[in-house]
Amino acid sequence: MLKFSCDYMEGAHPAILKRLGEINLDKNDGYGYDPYTQMAREKIRKACGLPDAEVHLLVGGTQTNTIVLDALLRHNEGVMAAQTGHINVHEAGAIEACGHKVMPVATSNGKILIPELAHHLAELKAEYDVIGWEHYVVPRVLYISFPTELGSLYTLDELLQLRALCDQYHLYLFLDGARLGYGLMSPTCDITLHDIARLCDVFYIGGTKVGALFGEAVVVTNPSVTIPRALIKQRGAMLAKGWLLGVQFDTLFTDNTYFDIARNAVSQALRLRDALVRKGYRMYLDSPTNQQFVVVPNAQLPQLAQEVGFDTISAYDDQHTVIRFCTSWATTTAQVDQLMALL
Amino acid sequence: MLKFSCDYMEGAHPAILKRLGEINLDKNDGYGYDPYTQMAREKIRKACGLPDAEVHLLVGGTQTNTIVLDALLRHNEGVMAAQTGHINVHEAGAIEACGHKVMPVATSNGKILIPELAHHLAELKAEYDVIGWEHYVVPRVLYISFPTELGSLYTLDELLQLRALCDQYHLYLFLDGARLGYGLMSPTCDITLHDIARLCDVFYIGGTKVGALFGEAVVVTNPSVTIPRALIKQRGAMLAKGWLLGVQFDTLFTDNTYFDIARNAVSQALRLRDALVRKGYRMYLDSPTNQQFVVVPNAQLPQLAQEVGFDTISAYDDQHTVIRFCTSWATTTAQVDQLMALL
């Protein structure tokens, strides 16, 4: 059956499996003290234009969000996030479980509404300055995802505005790049990896959804911030065979692989989007990345569900439902053609 | 100077101080194993019509909210609360610090909007049932305050509706009664202590704001719920000289004292409200309890602030501010008269 339910249904780019096979019986030091991890770190630093950045290779997204935020926040500090942000809705309360409040911010199409955020921060400051901050959760991090949960992208101008708000209110800017490649490779994207490295305090480059078996590369760009390795260990996130992460990111950041394979997912998704629009479907929002949200008549759903896997998002109205199709680095032209033929 | 800033500016009802003086050099067992605590528990059980209820005497409100919620919630469970609820905004993230998400609900005048809550719960259930609850914070407690932070009161009909929603969605109903007396003694209140005892799973009777030096009496009405004393100890909330709490609640629940003194605060507040309305002030909301929120021209504020203590809530418009006057069990007619003369 065709499957477009999500972007983590395949294994890894074949070059990764090949290299893992080649070194399988070599003996490597554990916990990231292997040469592949060092090489991966170097290549990531170079790609970011940050020769001294601290880079950590972790296993998964929820784990990464938890550890980064736990490192950035003190006990009475919280993280502002889109109401629809992954940490606010899809991580079973992981951030709160390590003691920190997620402070939701109004969104549109998955993106934080910047004027609302500015207003909210101004209001908090006005109130806390009077009554005393000691009664309140102090916002200390702004968490954004790029692309967002709904596939949308901030523009460079928006990212600059968010950075300015962070500077004004002493927030760290933390970017969840679980799908970073699918954002940067979008034809509408006017942000570069260098921009992200320059404007965020911490961000991560998602491997799980973009070519790796698993793995998220955290880049700490702010030299006054560190993520203690003891914290990584303690949270069960220090992979014993750390070179598995090293080899994967070293491969992805060799010869531009990460970006090249990410581009395929976006191209296939936009091809699908154009076909859907041509066929008269209403797109739920205008996503320029690998997730496409489309409004489908309910009557059509049962048949469709027998032929293709997709993700049901929400009711659109009494007679329509919003569903999501995801492509990945591994999606083929043939698969998208088959899907288009069904719709 | 006149002071109407809050309702915890005075000490205790004189009868309490008198009794504390009388037994001051007696030797009592610690940690609540004294006769006064037993007597207080019995009187509270009787007042609630619950002869077998578990009753704990704790020191303060944030402490009580934290301990009760920590006892009710498992790791992946959260508490729904009014957006303006004390646990969501005024406790420096205490609930999240013990690992639980506060899930805000839309409000009007400090009260949870019941249709919105119903809709929200239905939506969560619809979504989680499809995707699997394992990715989400499961709402397990509904927290309400009575009176609310804005002095408003749920009606009996509303409380019944909230209870029904809790039953439908398997939530505990937890009522924060930091100002319980000031709610129950309001002339518009159609709810009794027995109703609360019957409809909530856990609630507490606030002493700090209603006649005691400090102290909140937690009543666990649901026999399948318990608040482990070890948890109280661990959170630093098991007062060594527990009889200090016992004597206070025993006094307050003797001869209807708690309710009689609470009534005074409400009468004085309503007298103030009526005077304000007569003088043409706009009330920010219609509070039937001891907190009165009034819209005051900004031009009037500096002078007023020199003559009386009040709480500044928020800007009303460019030229007006919402301020709060609070009365307490100890507020005198003369004090209110003086205040009225200033306005």
Next chain:
Amino acid sequence: MLKFSCDYMEGAHPAILKRLGEINLDKNDGYGYDPYTQMAREKIRKACGLPDAEVHLLVGGTQTNTIVLDALLRHNEGVMAAQTGHINVHEAGAIEACGHKVMPVATSNGKILIPELAHHLAELKAEYDVIGWEHYVVPRVLYISFPTELGSLYTLDELLQLRALCDQYHLYLFLDGARLGYGLMSPTCDITLHDIARLCDVFYIGGTKVGALFGEAVVVTNPSVTIPRALIKQRGAMLAKGWLLGVQFDTLFTDNTYFDIARNAVSQALRLRDALVRKGYRMYLDSPTNQQFVVVPNAQLPQLAQEVGFDTISAYDDQHTVIRFCTSWATTTAQVDQLMALL
């Protein structure tokens, strides 16, 4: 019945109750923003010889230990404490519940064995330096109690040695002074309050057991350390009517009251000890403070228990039990005489 079970069975020094009565209906600002708290802080700073020290007035001991340690420790750091230390055995796991390991150290008579501690620290350093600290809990605080749980006292020379170890291994020295007065007023004590203020990074002056209804005054002597008030709020330890703490410590630190009343407890205890020794009882350890541990034949216990309250500590041998008698600031000569007559 006579009661010598513990030192927190009476209320407060009468001067405290008197002052609480005098200001009972005054209106004071909450949360410690009252004049009494400011006065108490000043007097405590002066008594410590530290004009700029940060002083916090908290309610109880477990609460205080938790908040201080939570402020001092990062996630992967732990606190070293006597195996018999209060935080290791009597607080229901409060320190671990806020995420920090208590690392037990061997003791004798309740006191940390300094050579063992030195050896232990050297060993940890040797091991961690090789394998990498990231796998280990890093000791960051040394917690001692003065007097210890068994009534014993460190000498000035020992305190200097502990300070030197703390300097060598980058530990904060935190002194639990729940019974501080009973230590400083012991005739064998060669340590002054100034010494403690000079040698510890944080310590507290116990009020609950020494003349107050409740209250522990935390003194932060290390200017690079702070205990955030938001943390105090969040842990439910910011008393709404903070002036209750202010008045108590202001009274205790006026006219040397704290020390004068503490001296009585020690004198009575030593009088009891001398009588017990004269009568041929074996003392379990040589305590120079208000707790006396004595070995009693099991056959004598049932009768004794009918006439006086005491604390049973442990079996001494098949035929003897160790029991504890505690005096307090309020213990009278007559009460001790009565007790001596029973033994």
Next chain:
Amino acid sequence: MLKFSCDYMEGAHPAILKRLGEINLDKNDGYGYDPYTQMAREKIRKACGLPDAEVHLLVGGTQTNTIVLDALLRHNEGVMAAQTGHINVHEAGAIEACGHKVMPVATSNGKILIPELAHHLAELKAEYDVIGWEHYVVPRVLYISFPTELGSLYTLDELLQLRALCDQYHLYLFLDGARLGYGLMSPTCDITLHDIARLCDVFYIGGTKVGALFGEAVVVTNPSVTIPRALIKQRGAMLAKGWLLGVQFDTLFTDNTYFDIARNAVSQALRLRDALVRKGYRMYLDSPTNQQFVVVPNAQLPQLAQEVGFDTISAYDDQHTVIRFCTSWATTTAQVDQLMALL
């Protein structure tokens, strides 16, 4: 260079890599809802003789210990473990970081001393029953590792004794089997997988050290216990591409692979041990499994360290050091021969 430093230096059994390659571009459902995970669970249940056991496939050991213990323990409960147990010393305080005390127990050769444990439990019960459990951490889990950190093994008789103590004191028995294969395949082992499944409440089968790239299979044998998947998600341990774990354990539990490859590690280790003994080396302890601890003259170490990787454990005396050699499922006869030639 030869490397015997630890048992997680190689990748996975070649059959695992082969299968991962075969299905690499298939589309699988995430989070463990793939057919391989189901097959792996079935085979593990069958191998354990527990057709209904709950089985979870997690990524690493510290993660697994944390999640299992967090699921088993309530806030005031702790876990008893060998003083030398992994959770007590090598996990950077992971258990405390989720709020639970590790209660160390005296050991010999890495094994809990059963009489000491029995005595300790009896003492705690005697004390708590008198003073009240509310002041104490209640032991609720007994954690053992098999083999232990020092390579030693409990006998069946000892395991039965531990089970009996657990029954007597209402403890769960949780067995850390990070090296389970290397224990069960030891010629001196008189315990079977069925015994472990029958006698423990929860245990896990280590894959990371025994043939997998990563992965620990948790088996919940006590039907009244469950490990909520939300907790796994929240702790960042629900691998998105869960089939990576499924394929690995399915392969290892096909055709007895797990046990066959584990046997090789033990055989090579015992061959090494015999050779060392023949050459006159003193073994630090008599380990029947894949870890061998040997006493080496300090003078010999620098040269040895240039030729082979090993783990330095501790000083033995002024002139000798204890070092560890580890074999793994992948260790070859030639490698051990080379090592023996160096010694």
